[in-house]
Amino acid sequence: xxxxxxxANCQTYIWLLDLCLNSGSLVECKKLxxxxxxxxxxxxxxxxxxxxxxxxxxxxxxxxxxxxxDMPNRSVRSWDKIISGFMEKKMSNRVLDLFSCMIExxxxxxxxxxxxxxxxxxxxxxxxxxxxxxHARIICHGLLCSPIISNPLIGLYAKNGLIISARKVFDNLxxxxxxxxxxxxxxxxxxxxxxxxxxxxxxxxxxxxxPTPYVFxxxxxxxxxxxxxxxxxxxxxxxxxxxxxxxxYVCNALVTLYSRMPNFVxxxxxxxxxxxxxxxxxxxxxxxxxxQGFSDAxxxxxxxxxxxxxxxxxxxxxxxxSACASNGALCKGEQLxxxxxxxxxxxxxxxxxxxxxxxxxxxxxxxxxxxxLTAQTENVVLWNVMLVAFGKLDNLSESFRIFRQxxxxxxxxxxxxxxxILRTCTSVGALDLGEQIHTQVIKTGFQFNVYVCSVLIDMxxxxxxxxxxxxxxxxxxxxxxxxxxxxxxxxxxxNLFAEALKHFKEMLKRGIQSDNxxxxxxxxxxxxxxxxxxxxxxxxxxxxxxxxxxxxxGNALVSLYARCGRIKEAYLEFEKIDAKxxxxxxxxxxxxxxxxxxxxxxxxxxxxxxxxxxxxxxxFGSAVSAAANIANIKQxxxxxxxxxxxxxDSDIEVSNALITFYxxxxxxxxxxxxFCEMPEKNDVSWNAMITGYSQHGxxxxxxxxxEKMKQVGEMPNHVTFVGVLSACSHVGLVTKGLGYFxxxxxxxxxxxxxxxxxxxxxxxSRAGFLSRARKFIEEMPIEPDATIWRTLLSACTVHKxxxxxxxxxxxxxxxxxxxxxxxxxxSNMYAVSxxxxxxxxTRQMMRNRGVKKEPGRSWIEVKNxxxxxxxxxxxxxxxxxxxxxxxxxxxxxxEIGYFQDRYSLLNDVxxxxxxxxxxxxxxxxxITFGLLSLSDTVPIxxxxxxxxxxxxxxxxxxxxxxxxxxxxxxxxxxxxxxxxGICSCKDYW
DNA sequence: GTTTCGTGTG
Numbered sequence: 001x002x003x004x005x006x007x008a009n010c011q012t013y014i015w016l017l018d019l020c021l022n023s024g025s026l027v028e029c030k031k032l033x034x035x036x037x038x039x040x041x042x043x044x045x046x047x048x049x050x051x052x053x054x055x056x057x058x059x060x061x062x063x064x065x066x067x068x069x070d071m072p073n074r075s076v077r078s079w080d081k082i083i084s085g086f087m088e089k090k091m092s093n094r095v096l097d098l099f100s101c102m103i104e105x106x107x108x109x110x111x112x113x114x115x116x117x118x119x120x121x122x123x124x125x126x127x128x129x130x131x132x133x134x135h136a137r138i139i140c141h142g143l144l145c146s147p148i149i150s151n152p153l154i155g156l157y158a159k160n161g162l163i164i165s166a167r168k169v170f171d172n173l174x175x176x177x178x179x180x181x182x183x184x185x186x187x188x189x190x191x192x193x194x195x196x197x198x199x200x201x202x203x204x205x206x207x208x209x210x211p212t213p214y215v216f217x218x219x220x221x222x223x224x225x226x227x228x229x230x231x232x233x234x235x236x237x238x239x240x241x242x243x244x245x246x247x248x249y250v251c252n253a254l255v256t257l258y259s260r261m262p263n264f265v266x267x268x269x270x271x272x273x274x275x276x277x278x279x280x281x282x283x284x285x286x287x288x289x290x291x292q293g294f295s296d297a298x299x300x301x302x303x304x305x306x307x308x309x310x311x312x313x314x315x316x317x318x319x320x321x322s323a324c325a326s327n328g329a330l331c332k333g334e335q336l337x338x339x340x341x342x343x344x345x346x347x348x349x350x351x352x353x354x355x356x357x358x359x360x361x362x363x364x365x366x367x368x369x370x371x372x373l374t375a376q377t378e379n380v381v382l383w384n385v386m387l388v389a390f391g392k393l394d395n396l397s398e399s400f401r402i403f404r405q406x407x408x409x410x411x412x413x414x415x416x417x418x419x420x421i422l423r424t425c426t427s428v429g430a431l432d433l434g435e436q437i438h439t440q441v442i443k444t445g446f447q448f449n450v451y452v453c454s455v456l457i458d459m460x461x462x463x464x465x466x467x468x469x470x471x472x473x474x475x476x477x478x479x480x481x482x483x484x485x486x487x488x489x490x491x492x493x494x495n496l497f498a499e500a501l502k503h504f505k506e507m508l509k510r511g512i513q514s515d516n517x518x519x520x521x522x523x524x525x526x527x528x529x530x531x532x533x534x535x536x537x538x539x540x541x542x543x544x545x546x547x548x549x550x551x552x553x554g555n556a557l558v559s560l561y562a563r564c565g566r567i568k569e570a571y572l573e574f575e576k577i578d579a580k581x582x583x584x585x586x587x588x589x590x591x592x593x594x595x596x597x598x599x600x601x602x603x604x605x606x607x608x609x610x611x612x613x614x615x616x617x618x619x620f621g622s623a624v625s626a627a628a629n630i631a632n633i634k635q636x637x638x639x640x641x642x643x644x645x646x647x648x649d650s651d652i653e654v655s656n657a658l659i660t661f662y663x664x665x666x667x668x669x670x671x672x673x674x675f676c677e678m679p680e681k682n683d684v685s686w687n688a689m690i691t692g693y694s695q696h697g698x699x700x701x702x703x704x705x706x707e708k709m710k711q712v713g714e715m716p717n718h719v720t721f722v723g724v725l726s727a728c729s730h731v732g733l734v735t736k737g738l739g740y741f742x743x744x745x746x747x748x749x750x751x752x753x754x755x756x757x758x759x760x761x762x763x764x765s766r767a768g769f770l771s772r773a774r775k776f777i778e779e780m781p782i783e784p785d786a787t788i789w790r791t792l793l794s795a796c797t798v799h800k801x802x803x804x805x806x807x808x809x810x811x812x813x814x815x816x817x818x819x820x821x822x823x824x825x826x827s828n829m830y831a832v833s834x835x836x837x838x839x840x841x842t843r844q845m846m847r848n849r850g851v852k853k854e855p856g857r858s859w860i861e862v863k864n865x866x867x868x869x870x871x872x873x874x875x876x877x878x879x880x881x882x883x884x885x886x887x888x889x890x891x892x893x894x895e896i897g898y899f900q901d902r903y904s905l906l907n908d909v910x911x912x913x914x915x916x917x918x919x920x921x922x923x924x925x926x927i928t929f930g931l932l933s934l935s936d937t938v939p940i941x942x943x944x945x946x947x948x949x950x951x952x953x954x955x956x957x958x959x960x961x962x963x964x965x966x967x968x969x970x971x972x973x974x975x976x977x978x979x980x981g982i983c984s985c986k987d988y989w
Numbered sequence: 990g991t992t993t994c995g996t997g998t999g
Contacts (some may be wrong), residue, residue: 155990189991221992256993278992280992317994352995381997454998483997483998490999663997
């Protein structure tokens, strides 16, 4: 044509360009483009549009832009073409720019350009304000009815979490196509509105709209997320019915559903029947297995995936890494780390987070820290994981540094950050810092997150701010078993067991299901107050709830029954535990020790040692307490030796138990040594020593130690004052004692308890001020209890004050008519006052009421066996020898001034009639036996269940002188150290 | 328009 000089027209070039399109020749196209411009066809919009088509098709985007820029009059069609063309190439930036130009040039966008620009927005993470402006334009153009525009708009709003806006667009649609439904349903499902997603699916189903595989995948994923597994299974049936059961995406969602149940039989069935598996299919099953702890199976699948020529990606590796992290499988985790580097995915944000978590969880904090410092990505998760790392080390200063540094770097702490740092504050006792962070929590609006809430409750509850913890729980709108349990165990930790149980009940009443930790906390609270019946009920509840195999509940039950003295049941629960841990053993030992079954406690402790199980400091503490309670010096010392060998002698709690042990066994010197050698003491240590001194009659030492305690800045508590006040009482420091009593509330902010009032009554009345004691009782702000009246009555017996004594006895008999001690005290008081009629009346009253006196008993240990004696006992195999030697001792004692006072409680007639040996008190027999059987060098240790009487006390003093031996008697009230003819109580007890 | 992954609590 050209040779002949015939001019080609527009149509010719269109045909020629079509040929280029078919042959794919960019060179030819460019030649033609040149000729078109030369011939002046550049103004023809048909040709220009065709050129744009060809350049797009051949991938020459510069060509496209050049043609478009040179076009003299660009029609809407041209704009649509170029915008949608760039959208197809996923070049969102270009689309957004072109759209702006289009608006600037006052060209009205069509459905096509709007749809493209909305897609561009969603791919580009553009500000949502821009999207809203586009939305406004769409409304102005009256195009909102069109699904072509509205569907991407729904998706865009949903992606940005603006679910209400999305729903509005969806509701305004005149005709909803299947894409509209999917956009809305997946929008709900992906934004935490899973229930709404399921409802909308039901609506769609009822409306008779055919469910596509897309919608199935979306709604199945929603079911999985909120654990509506039965709904998920019903959907599986629909999937079959509508022929989507082989679709990859649907199967992937089903695999996830089943592996979260977990039902791996079904998950693997779906997986194996799939026609084509992709990476997500493998990832779904791998993550399911990994999350349920089947890390080996997950790793196997990882290998299989590679065999099937599918490349494990970030998701695969992240799932496997978290499995390794929770199993502590550092080695396998490190192998995955190598794969990460080889596969070039080490800059993935999630993989990096999972790797860091691996090293932290496997306690390789050093590697973790190095990783953190050289991290390729910058995101809040890495910082959060580091907070966990330093929290594990109880390193609050480093945690806080991380917490501040991340904010300096512009990262905003989230709902994961606060629990980590607050937990560390709790564990190291930094309540002040915790409170500051709490204010930041409120400022940033995280105070309603259940995790944040539960940690705050735990922090305040653990540190005694139970009111604050309680208030936080009340502000929580969500039902959260963890927050409730935190408060419940907080109450229990501060010995407010009834309060703990009250809240447990309330929690259940509100319909919040307890879990294993909730049950075990509640059972422990029952153990704290020996609430056996309530404990049994909770035991039953936990059993019904399916926790019969749970270790923490089993341990709590062992402790409950042991503490309630239910030996058999405690053993039964103990035997039921499959994998007994040290807490199980401790529960038995400390429970038995606390319920008074100390022999059993020591037996279990021995059993535990035979089983070669490592005893903890807690076990040792309990064993020492058990030995202390029954004053088993020998076993206690053996335990002490083990403590030293195992290096637990530096533990404060163990040392405290040892102080009490030695004090209770009468070795106050050993107690003192233990106390002095402690590298670090706490309030309990001081209390144990003060109480020890007090019990041994070392009143001045007790008072001095109390002064020193205050000097070093240790805070005295209620226990301290019981020790100090009784010490004053023992040595007759009336004024000083009263001063201390006053200082309790005035200087130390302590509200005196009944025990303290009893001490003061003892203090005053023992010194002989009985009317003053009575006045004190009448004026004190609390209702006097039996102990207080008994104290007064006992002093009246000593001081022969019948008037006040009768007054005390009257109250005491009202409160405890069954207690034999009252009758005995009263009748003794009458006897020493010579009121024999009254004494006989009291004895008669006791008989009439069927009250029996507890018989006096004494014990002494000789050569590994304990010998017990009753009053006038002749049952001992060596009885004859004992009575013979006793007579000898009496004779020697009389020679140096001992005056037998043994008849003081008998009238003249009785004294003549009765065989005097019938009335020989058990302690005399025990001491005589001890002197006969033990070598001269060891002190005589005797225990008695009642208080030692005046005659015996005087007798023992003489005997200690005659025999040149230390005699230590522990009676129901205190210790008496007899040596060289004097007693540590200075005859004041 | 759909599916899979990392950090926090008693």
